[in-house]
Amino acid sequence: MLLAHLDVVAALKTDWSPDLDPFKFIERDGYYYGRGTSDDKAMGSIFIANMLRFKQEKYVPDRDIILALTADEEGGGSNGVRWLLANHKELIDAAYALNEGGGGALRDGKPFINSVGAAEKVSANFTVSTANRGGHSSVPRDDNAIYQLAMALTRIGTFQFPVMLNEVTKAYFTKTAAIETPEMGAAMRAIVANQNDAAASATISRDPRYRSMLRTTCVATVLSGGHARNALPQTATANVNCRMAPGHDPADVRAGLMKAVGDTGVSFSRSPAMEHAAPSPLSAEVMGPIEKVTKDVFGPSVAVIPTMGTGATDSKYLRAVGIPGYGVSGLFGDPNDARAHGKDERVLIKSYYQAQEFLYRLVKEMASGKVVP
DSSP states (O other): OEEEEOOOOOOOGGGSOTTOOTTSOEEETTEEESTTTTTTHHHHHHHHHHHHHHHHTTEEOSSOOOEEEESOSSSSSOOHHHHHHHHOHHHHOOSOEEESSOEEEEETTEEEEEEEEEEEOEEEEEEEEEEOOOEETTSOOSOOHHHHHHHHHHHHHHOOOOOOOOHHHHHHHHHHHTTSOHHHHHHHHHHHHOTTOHHHHHHHTTSHHHHHHHSOEEEEEEEEEOSOTTEEOSEEEEEEEEEEOTTOOHHHHHHHHHHHHOOTTSEEOOOOOOOOOOOOOOOHHHHHHHHHHHHHHHOTTOEEEEEEESSOOTHHHHHHTTOOEEEOOOOEEOGGGOOTTSTTOEEEHHHHHHHHHHHHHHHHHHHOOEEOO
16 A cells, blocks of 8 residues: 555744745755645655556556555544544555655765654653642742642653663664764664663663654643732643653553652643554565665665654554554655754655655565556
8 A cells, every 4th residue: 555645734834934835836946845745745746646657557566556645644633544444444454555754864965874664653642730729929838839840840851761672673773873873883782682771771862863762752842830920820731742662551651750750749641542553564575675676776875774753654553453554755855954844844856756766666566567568
C-alpha cells in the first residue's frame, strides 16, 4: 500500500514571510513553497504520478499495489486510516505500507542519510493540577497553588525515564555510530550493548534528537492558574505531553511522574487507553530493496538507517492491526532547516523529482512484475 494524507496542519498568513502565502503554491529559488509541500502533498502527488506512469507503461506487478489518500491525519474527528480499518479493512489489508515518517538528510548539499521510519512513539497527555482555598493577595500564605504546581513541573522537567530500546532504535544507534564523532559513536555502541550504561546515556542525551530516541519523554506544554490579579490562586493546571516508547504502559508513565513529583497534593489525570504497536520488522524483503534503490539513485555512500519517529503518523494505526508501516520517501533536505508545520514550509525541487524516481523504482522493486507487450 502507498499511503499519504491530503490534509495539512493549520497555518496563518501572518506567521509566514510577507511575500509568501501558506495556501498558494509558489516556485522560487529551487524550492516549492506552501503548506503541505513536504507534509504530505509531496508523497501524495508522487504516488499519483508514478501510478499513472505504471499505467502508461502497461506495467503489471506480481502483487496488488493499493493507493490510499486519506484525510484528518493532522487532526479532526474522522481520521481516514482509522475509518478504513473500521469499515473497509479488506481494501487496505496489505503486506506492508509505504508512508511518510522517513526521509533523507543532506550534508553540504549532498545526500547523506536515507532514514526509514519503522517505529513511533505514542503520544499521551496528563493534566497535572493543584488546588487550595485561596484568599486575598495582600495576605500571602505558604500554600499557593501556582507555586506548588511550579515545583512539581520543575521536578518533572529534570526527571528521566529509564532507557527503552527496541529492534529499530538498536539498529538506528548501531548504524548512526559509524557516522558520528568518536565519542558519540562509542556511546551509541555502548548503549546498544547495555541500555543501563549511565555514562553512555548521558553522552547521547546531550543531543536532544538522540535523547528523545532513548526513552519515554514528558514535557509541560500548556499552563494556567489563578482567577484574579488580586486573589491568591485557588487552582493551577498544566498539560504534560508524553511521548512514550513503544510498549511503555501509560499507567507506568503516570506512576513515574507522580513519584518524581513526590507531592500527594498534586493530582494527575487518569492514564489514557492507548493503541500500542510493535515496531515494523526490519526484514530483508523490505530493507533490501530500500538499500538497493537508495544506492542506485543517490549513490553508494548514502547510509540507510532505520529510525523511530518521535512524532506520529498514520502508520501507528496500521501497525496496531498487524500491517507493517514504513516511513520512506526519498525526499532529502537540510536537517537543520526542517519546516514542516512551521514557517515558510518548502521542499527542494531537485529532491522532489529524485524522490519521484526513487519511489518509482522502489515500488517496482518491491512489487516486481513485467511489462505487457
